[in-house]
Amino acid sequence: MKTTTFLILPLLLAILLTGCGGKKKPVDPDKLTDFQLANGIGPVMKPLELKPIDKKTAAEGEKIFEQKCFSCHRLDQKLVGPPLHEVLKRRSPEFVVNMIMNPDIMIQKHPEVKKLLAQYLQKMTYQDVKLEDAFKILEYLRVQNETPITK
Amino acid sequence: MKKVDLKKILAAFGVVAFLSVLWIGCPGSDLTQGDAAEKTYVAPGKYDEFYLFTSGGFSGQVGVYGIPSGRHFKTISVFAQNPETGYGYSEETKGMLETSFGFVPWDDAHHPKLSQTDGIPDGRWLFINGNNTPRIARLDLKTFETAEIIEIPNAGGNHASPFLTENTEYVVASTRFSLPIPQKDVAISTYKENFKGSISFVKVDPESGEMNIAFQILVPGFDYDLAHAGKGPSHGWAFFTCYNTEQANTMLEVNASQKDKDLIAAVNWKMAEKYIAEGKGKAMEANYYHNVYDESEQTAKSKKLNSVKVLDPKDCPGLIYYIPTPKSPHGVDVDPSGEYIVAGGKLAAVIPVHSFSKMIKAIDSKNFDGDAAGIPILKYDAVLAGEVQNAGLGPLHTEFDGEGYAYTSAFVSSEIVKWKIGTWEVVDRIPTYYSIGHLNIPGGDSRKPWGKYVIALNKITKDRYLPTGPELTQSAQLFDISGEKMQLILDFPTVGEPHYAQSIPADILMKNSAKIYRLDDNKSPYATKSEKQARVERKGSEVHVYMTTIRTHFAPDNIEGVKVGDKVYFHVTNLEQDWDIPHGFAVKGLNSSELLIMPGQTKTVVWTPKFEGVFPFYCTDFCSALHQEMQGYIRVSAANSSTPISYNIQK
Numbered sequence: 001m002k003t004t005t006f007l008i009l010p011l012l013l014a015i016l017l018t019g020c021g022g023k024k025k026p027v028d029p030d031k032l033t034d035f036q037l038a039n040g041i042g043p044v045m046k047p048l049e050l051k052p053i054d055k056k057t058a059a060e061g062e063k064i065f066e067q068k069c070f071s072c073h074r075l076d077q078k079l080v081g082p083p084l085h086e087v088l089k090r091r092s093p094e095f096v097v098n099m100i101m102n103p104d105i106m107i108q109k110h111p112e113v114k115k116l117l118a119q120y121l122q123k124m125t126y127q128d129v130k131l132e133d134a135f136k137i138l139e140y141l142r143v144q145n146e147t148p149i150t151k
Numbered sequence: 152m153k154k155v156d157l158k159k160i161l162a163a164f165g166v167v168a169f170l171s172v173l174w175i176g177c178p179g180s181d182l183t184q185g186d187a188a189e190k191t192y193v194a195p196g197k198y199d200e201f202y203l204f205t206s207g208g209f210s211g212q213v214g215v216y217g218i219p220s221g222r223h224f225k226t227i228s229v230f231a232q233n234p235e236t237g238y239g240y241s242e243e244t245k246g247m248l249e250t251s252f253g254f255v256p257w258d259d260a261h262h263p264k265l266s267q268t269d270g271i272p273d274g275r276w277l278f279i280n281g282n283n284t285p286r287i288a289r290l291d292l293k294t295f296e297t298a299e300i301i302e303i304p305n306a307g308g309n310h311a312s313p314f315l316t317e318n319t320e321y322v323v324a325s326t327r328f329s330l331p332i333p334q335k336d337v338a339i340s341t342y343k344e345n346f347k348g349s350i351s352f353v354k355v356d357p358e359s360g361e362m363n364i365a366f367q368i369l370v371p372g373f374d375y376d377l378a379h380a381g382k383g384p385s386h387g388w389a390f391f392t393c394y395n396t397e398q399a400n401t402m403l404e405v406n407a408s409q410k411d412k413d414l415i416a417a418v419n420w421k422m423a424e425k426y427i428a429e430g431k432g433k434a435m436e437a438n439y440y441h442n443v444y445d446e447s448e449q450t451a452k453s454k455k456l457n458s459v460k461v462l463d464p465k466d467c468p469g470l471i472y473y474i475p476t477p478k479s480p481h482g483v484d485v486d487p488s489g490e491y492i493v494a495g496g497k498l499a500a501v502i503p504v505h506s507f508s509k510m511i512k513a514i515d516s517k518n519f520d521g522d523a524a525g526i527p528i529l530k531y532d533a534v535l536a537g538e539v540q541n542a543g544l545g546p547l548h549t550e551f552d553g554e555g556y557a558y559t560s561a562f563v564s565s566e567i568v569k570w571k572i573g574t575w576e577v578v579d580r581i582p583t584y585y586s587i588g589h590l591n592i593p594g595g596d597s598r599k600p601w602g603k604y605v606i607a608l609n610k611i612t613k614d615r616y617l618p619t620g621p622e623l624t625q626s627a628q629l630f631d632i633s634g635e636k637m638q639l640i641l642d643f644p645t646v647g648e649p650h651y652a653q654s655i656p657a658d659i660l661m662k663n664s665a666k667i668y669r670l671d672d673n674k675s676p677y678a679t680k681s682e683k684q685a686r687v688e689r690k691g692s693e694v695h696v697y698m699t700t701i702r703t704h705f706a707p708d709n710i711e712g713v714k715v716g717d718k719v720y721f722h723v724t725n726l727e728q729d730w731d732i733p734h735g736f737a738v739k740g741l742n743s744s745e746l747l748i749m750p751g752q753t754k755t756v757v758w759t760p761k762f763e764g765v766f767p768f769y770c771t772d773f774c775s776a777l778h779q780e781m782q783g784y785i786r787v788s789a790a791n792s793s794t795p796i797s798y799n800i801q802k
Contacts, residue, residue, distance in 0.1 A: 067670065071682045071701035071726050079801060080702060121776040122702055125729030128669055128751075 030109055040091075040113075041105050042098030043131055050093060053142050061133075061140030068127040069137065076149045080122050088145040093138055100134040101126070187640040190631055193220040198661075201593050201654045203606060204263040204277055205627070207231075208648025211258045213279055213290065218593075218604060218654055219629055221643025229288045229297050230258030230281045234744035238297075241746055242720070242755040243675075244444070246451030250284055250302050251438040259283045261310060261650040266360070270317035270382045270489075270598030274659040276360050278313040278322050285309035287322055287353060289360055291446075293665045298444050301362045304437035304459055305332045305349045311378040313353070317386050317598070321365065321420065324351040325391055329372035333436065342400035346372035349461075350391060352420055361443065366423060366432050366460045368471065370416065371524040372398055374407070377482050377548075380420075382598050383489030385507040387421040390492055394479040396523070408498060412475040412531065414523070415483055415494060417510060419470055426467045432460030449668075449675040449753055464526050472514060473523055474505055475531040482548035482589075486557065486572055487598050491536060493557060495546040502546050502559055504575065506536035537575040543568045547588060548651075550595030552602040552632060558595075560587040560607065567607060567630065569637060581637040583628055585611040592632070593654040601656060605630045605637070608649040615642055625649055666730040668751030675753040677722035682706045687798045694719045694796070700734040700748065701726045702775040704801075705768070708783030712796035715760055715787060721746070721768075724753040735771030738785065745771045760787040 032041065039047075072080035087096060099106055099113070103124040106113040117123060129137070193199050199217025207213055211231030215224045232239030232248070239248050239256050248256050258281030265272040276298070277290040285303035290296065303309050308327030315322045329346040331337055337345045347369055354365040373393035381388040393414045399406030426432065437459045444451050464471050474492075482495040492505040512518075513533040520530045543561025546568070551557050556578070559568045565586050569579040589608045593601035612626040624644035631638040670680055679685050679697040685706040688695045694717050699706045705723075713719055723736045727750040737745040738758050746754040760766065770781035788794040 066683050067681045067726075068728070071699060071704075071706065074801065080704070123775075125727060125732065128667065128671075128728035 032109065032111075036110070038092060039094035040098030040102070041109060042102035044094040044097050044101075048093055048097075050142075053146075054139060055143070057136050058139040058143045061136035061138070064129070064133050065137050065140050068129055068133075072122075072124070075144060078120075081120055081124060082116065084141060085144050085149055088141055093142070096138055096141060097131075097134045099124070100129055100137060101131060187638070191219045191221065191629065191641040193217065193222070198657055200657060201601075201604070202657055202660055203591070203652055203654040204265070205608070205645050205649040205652040206260045206263050206279060207646055208261070208625070208650055209259050210647030211260050211281070212647060213260065213263055213277065214646050214649070215295065216627075216643070216645070217657075218606065219641065221627070221629060221641050223646070225295060226646060227290055227295055227297065229279060229290065230255075230260055230286065230300070232256040232744070235747065237744045237746045237754060237756065240744040240756065242757065243450045243753075246453040247297060247300055247442045247444060249440050249442055249451075249453040250286070251304070251440060251455075252284060255284045257283075258286060260288075260647070262313065263651060263653050264313050264315050264322070265653050265655055266319040266355075267315060267317055267597060268319070270386075272594055272597055272653070272655045272659075273319075274655055274663065276319075277653070278315065280309050280312035280324065282309055282327070285312075285324060285326075287313045287324060287362065289355075289362060291360075292660055293663050294446075295664070296444070298360065298446070299362060300440075300442045301353065301364070302439035302441070303351055303353075303364070304439040305367055305435070305461075306330075306351065308374075311350075311375045311391050314378040314380055314389070315355075316380040316389065316420070317382045319355050319357070321352045321354055321380075321389075322362065323378050323380070323389055323391075324353060325349065325375035325378065327374050327376060329374065332369065339400055342372065343398045346398075346400075348372055348375050348393075350375065350416070350418060351459075352389075352423065363441070364439075364459050366427050366462055367435075368418065368423065368462045368464065370464065370471070371526070373414070374403075375416070376480070379483050379485045379492075379596065381485055381489055381507065382487075385485060385489040385492075387419065388507070389418045389420055390474075390483045390485065391416040391418065392476070392480040392483045392494060393473075394481075394497075408479055410478070412477045413479055413496075414473040414528070415476045415480065415492070415505070416526075417472045417474055422470050423462060423467070426462055426470065427460060431466055432462055434458050435461045446668075447672060447674045449673060449678075464524075469514075471526050472510075473526055473528040474510065474534050475520065475528060476503055476505075477501070484549040484551075484596060487551050487553055487600060489598070491572060493549045493559070495548055495559065497545055497547065497562070499546065502539035502542045502549070502570075503531075504536045504539065504572075505534045509536065510534045537573075539568075539570050539575045539577065541577055542570065543580065548590055550590055550592040550605065551600050552592055552595070552605075553600035554602060558590060558592065558605050558632070558637075560590045562586055562588060562610070567605060567637060569632075579636055581630065581639065583607045583609055584615055584626070584642070585609055585613060589649075589651040591652045591654055593656065596653075603631070603633055604654075605632050606652060606654065608645075608652055610648075612644075616644060627652075667728055668749055670724075670726065670728060670751045673724070673751055673753060675722075675724075677720075677724075677755055678753040679722065679724045680726075682726070682800060685798075685800050687712070687796050689796050692717050696721045696798075698723045698736075699726050700724070700736070700770065700781075702732065702734075703770075703777035703781045705736075705770075705781065705783045706800045707798035709786075710783070710798045711786040711788075712794045713760060713785055713787050714792060714794075715763060715790045717760060717787075719758045719760065719785075720755055721758060722753060722755045723748055725750050727751070732774060733772050734774055734781075736768065737771050738768035739766040747772060760785075763787050763789055 201218040228238035285306040310327035313322035395407035545563030
């Protein structure tokens with residue numbers, strides 16, 4: 001019947017226009033690259049070339065760690081967040097820097113960080129850390145990684 | 152078929168018609184048109200087009216709203232203590248409310264004024280007056296907090312304030328209630344002999360915004376009511392309405408309403424600057440406080456000052472002239488061109504519009520009509536540009552849309568009257584619900600109004616909202632003025648009495664709004680910038696707790712060694728550095744308010760334990776999933792006990 005055609009046509013058009021039932025596979029903007037899966041999402045977008053540990057930078061990093069990280073993270077025990085003594089055995093250095101600099105997006109998009117949120121129930125926040133300071137914190141954590149915890 | 156009874160039908164029709172008249176006649180039901188909801192709807196997650204700053208009136212605060220939605224975003228603590236944030240309770244903010252009368256934790260806030268550059272609101276600061284204990288506050292629009300409060304000496308009822316000049320060179324203040332200057336013990340009946348008014352010009356530092364009283368002008372003892380500075384060609388002048396030129400001191404409702412005309416004082420402030428430079432200003436002893444919130448040290452710093460420079464018009468010819476104005480004028484508003492000075496005569500039948508260029512001619516040709524205490528009074532007709540006839544009853548205030556129209560609030564007839572500048576004809580009018588006082592158009596008293604809306608700030612709420620007992624909310628109304636006819640599109644309640652309000656496009660402020668206080672910039676002597684530095688120190692009978700907060704613990708969270716009678720200072724630093732993560736702090740039996748601490752801030756509250764025992768403290772602002780775990784204990788021992796100070800911090 002003509003009337004049904006009149007009814008169906010606009011309906012089809014509406015569906016097409018609103019994109020319902022469209023077959024074209026959209027590109028998922030949230031899909032992570034292999035690099036991001038391994039190293040996180042943030043300012044570090046390619047592998048770092050790490051030099052041998054610099055003790056002086058690590059000492060500066062310790063001070064920044066105490067101010068920006070220590071209230072939530074201890075080295076040897078769970079607190080607000082996970083212990084960080086051997087975080088570099090679990091995560092890449094790139095991952096650590098990206099987590100410091102970009103926690104909001106990491107929590108939203110990275111499967112490993114989503115798991116952490118479910119475990120700790122606290123969203124890590126950006127603590128107003130400069131990128132160069134994040135690298136100093138990394139240096140401090142590299143030292144910790146090689147230092148056994150003494151009790 | 153039954154015969155139709157015409158009479159019955161007519162009667163039924165009549166009843167229906169009558170009922171529908173009743174129905175339609177209900178307040179508000181037929182006043183808004185179909186698209187009002189669309190015009191005021193701001194979808195979830197979307198932003199308003201304008202910020203509106205309303206005076207909190209007798210709440211002493213400033214309200215921040217979105218336009219066109221009417222949504223309330225924030226109450227900025229200014230002249231009154233606010234237990235919600237700890238403003239005026241915390242050690243860091245108490246000093247903001249210091250005055251020559253001691254700590255005054257309340258005022259009556261009337262007129263918010265946005266700072267201007269070239270006569271256009273620039274979004275840097277908001278000024279507001281305290282009427283009762285004369286003060287002016289400056290609010291920083293990066294933090295939306297009070298940055299400074301200066302007391303105005305030699306003043307009573309600082310009402311004509313803090314209107315400002317077109318580059319925010321000055322904000323003004325004056326005496327609505329004249330008084331003996333300097334103060335002395337005299338019979339009130341000697342008003343005419345002993346009472347004087349003062350007009351103050353408060354200089355604003357163009358960089359820091361800091362205020363200082365540049366000079367005061369001693370004027371006859373009238374009631375100085377409202378003000379506006381000139382702009383464009385009239386830049387350099389400021390205009391103040393005066394009522395009670397009868398100089399009555401009792402039953403003013405009758406005794407101050409005798410004369411046909413009162414006055415507008417036209418003050419040439421550029422000439423005042425010249426006289427000050429020539430040394431004509433006499434130093435007068437005056438006690439007043441100047442309180443500045445030091446953002447880096449996060450503490451109010453109060454300074455007691457003891458002198459002001461005073462100009463006497465007798466020694467300063469050309470400094471000030473009076474323009475006769477009918478009748479008990481209230482508002483005085485200068486149009487965007489700077490040429491027209493519009494007065495709202497509360498008891499007048501017309502709105503007189505004075506011409507700035509005619510005023511200058513009248514001054515040059517000495518076209519005077521007597522004087523008041525030696526100050527020349529100009530001839531009414533020599534200054535008048537025109538009168539708006541049929542402008543409503545009780546006209547008060549006028550704002551401008553930048554398209555050649557003026558909008559005047561009429562209190563008694565409860566309406567907004569739109570009229571054309573130049574022809575002075577009324578082109579539209581619309582009722583307000585009820586009894587409008589001030590009104591505001593975005594940028595409506597500036598050189599370039601943004602127009603689009605007018606906001607009515609009403610005095611009476613009555614039946615507009617669900618009743619809440621005898622005390623009702625305050626009522627603002629939003630009108631769309633983009634078309635030829637004004638259209639009422641929204642009622643929204645406000646806090647305190649919204650005398651005046653000002654509005655500004657959101658994008659001017661949004662981009663500068665601070666998100667956190669940077670810990671690195673926190674120079675408070677009581678800051679604890681890392682959990683490792685958290686500690687408890689005894690100094691005689693004072694105990695200082697240097698405490699940190701982060702989701703979701705305090706450090707320390709167990710404290711012992713405090714004694715009955717000690718004065719315990721909790722200096723709490725919020726170590727968070729991300730937006731919207733404040734923490735709260737309260738301890739049982741606190742004789743003060745909680746602390747609400749923004750990320751990177753340090754705030755202090757004093758607790759004086761009265762009994763032995765163990766008392767809990769906790770976070771009062773829900774911060775995270777483990778907020779309920781954010782707690783601690785403080786042990787209080789007998790005054791003569793030997794319990795040592797001890798505390799714990801997770802190693």
